[in-house]
Amino acid sequence: MxxxxxxxxxxxxxxxxxxxxxxxxxxxxxxxxxxxxxxxxxxxxxxxxxxxxxxxxxxxxxxxxxxxxxxxxxxxxxxxxxxxxxxxxxxxxxxxxxxxxEPGLKPAAAATRNGKVGVLATARTLKGDKFVQLREQISAATQAEFLLQPAVGLVDEIEKGDLAAPAIAAMLEHYVAPLLDQGADTLVLGCTHYPFVRAGIERVLRDHARGDVVLIDTxxxxxxxxxxxxxxxxxxxxxxxxxxxxxxxxxxxxxxxxxxxxxxxxxxxxxxxxx
Structure with a gap:
């Protein structure tokens, strides 16, 4: 063509x-x-x-x-x-x-203060060879620990258009809170849908008294x-x-x-x- x-x-x-x-x-x-x-x-x-x-x-x-x-x-x-x-x-x-x-692992590794980076993405992204190679490369170079969290169903809910829906708020709590519990001080928004629910993610951070967490959007x-x-x-x-x-x-x-x-x-x- x-x-x-x-x-x-x-x-x-x-x-x-x-x-x-x-x-x-x-x-x-x-x-x-x-x-x-x-x-x-x-x-x-x-x-x-x-x-x-x-x-x-x-x-x-x-x-x-x-x-x-x-x-x-x-x-x-x-x-x-x-x-x-x-x-x-x-x-x-x-x-x-x-x-x-691609998920912003490199800028996240540069931004983290304690070396723990949460990555919120689809299951397919996290399983992909390209992502795995990128993660291994940056981990070896920076010693950053990447905490992976597949956000199953979140894209579907965002596609419905109601970004303030209770279902989205519940999913964000379900997926973000475990990353915070593991000590992540930086969170990669590893899907282009996720910046549209940034306000909801920030609400979860405030609810957990973690307003200092850095969000990475590429x-x-x-x-x-x-x-x-x-x-x-x-x-x-x-x-x-x-x-x-x-x-x-x-x-x-x-x-x-x-x-x-x-x-x-x-x-x-x-x-x-x-x-």
């Missing part, structure tokens, strides 16, 4: 659902002139409980769709898809600038890396004017439109697609 090389072409951003909007927020802030396409694979979500091969197949299918719509670069705004599939995406499209997200670093890749490829969009944003989903278009409105205060055109 031909890869668009024009600076005026859009950037494709995708996630299993609405979590990647937390990354899109940083991209819009740092690269305000770039046209963007956001793809929520909600019809096949969540990725966290799927096999690695399934996630690879979905990532390649979504990438093909975004390229067919002119994407000049790709952001895999999903920790699970990055761990499972970014290698396959890069192998299939070696000329495509691709940025993934969305800002992803946007910076995207900017560097665009510059290196000669593809930054430098034209003035209002950047465009379109949404696509394999799930319910109205639900994605509502997520744009509720989470980012945006109202882009959203289309349901069969991919």
């Amino acid at each position: 031909h890869i668009a090389r024009s600076p005026g072409s859009p950037i494709g951003v995708f996630d299993s659902g609405v979590g990647g909007l937390s990354v899109l927020r940083h991209i819009r802030a740092q690269l305000p002139h770039e046209d963007l396409m956001y793809f929520a694979d909600s019809g096949h979500a969540p990725y966290g409980d799927k096999t690695e091969q399934y996630v690879v197949e979905r990532a390649l299918a979504v990438t093909d769709f975004l390229l067919s719509h002119g994407a000049k670069a790709l952001v895999v705004a999903c920790n699970t898809a990055t761990v499972a599939a970014i290698k396959a995406v890069r192998a299939k499209y070696p000329e495509l600038p691709v940025v993934g997200v 969305g800002d670093a992803v946007a910076r890396q995207l900017g560097r890749l665009l510059d290196a490829s000669g593809l930054p969009h430098s034209a003035d004017g209002v950047a465009t944003l379109r949404g696509y989903t394999t799930g319910d278009a109205a639900a994605l439109a509502q997520a744009f409105a509720d989470l980012l205060d945006l109202k882009p055109a959203v289309e349901k697609v069969d991919v």
Whole structure:
């Protein structure tokens, strides 16, 4: 498939659902002139409980769709898809600038004061070879101890859109409290959905008198890396004017439109697609 090389072409951003909007927020802030396409694979979500091969197949299918719509670069705004599939995406499209997200273990290791870092992520992310290698590498280099906590079901609840729901509050208490009990002074938000419940996580920290715990969100670093890749490829969009944003989903278009409105205060055109 031909890869668009024009600076005026859009950037494709995708996630299993609405979590990647937390990354899109940083991209819009740092690269305000770039046209963007956001793809929520909600019809096949969540990725966290799927096999690695399934996630690879979905990532390649979504990438093909975004390229067919002119994407000049790709952001895999999903920790699970990055761990499972970014290698396959890069192998299939070696000329495509691709940025993934991964749990911020390195900045967390730098931030911790007592060497104990809690990692909140999906089960698939924590089992992935890429994550395991990263954890072992950083542990060996820094002596940081990473306390792993799979947050089963949390993505599903966030996808429903009611971030103040009692079910989310109960899950956050259930998953965060054990990390605090083990002494974690730094907590990695290892899924792009989790920054949207940051306020709930902070409430758990206050309830446990642990307001000093540092939260690590890597969305800002992803946007910076995207900017560097665009510059290196000669593809930054430098034209003035209002950047465009379109949404696509394999799930319910109205639900994605509502997520744009509720989470980012945006109202882009959203289309349901069969991919």
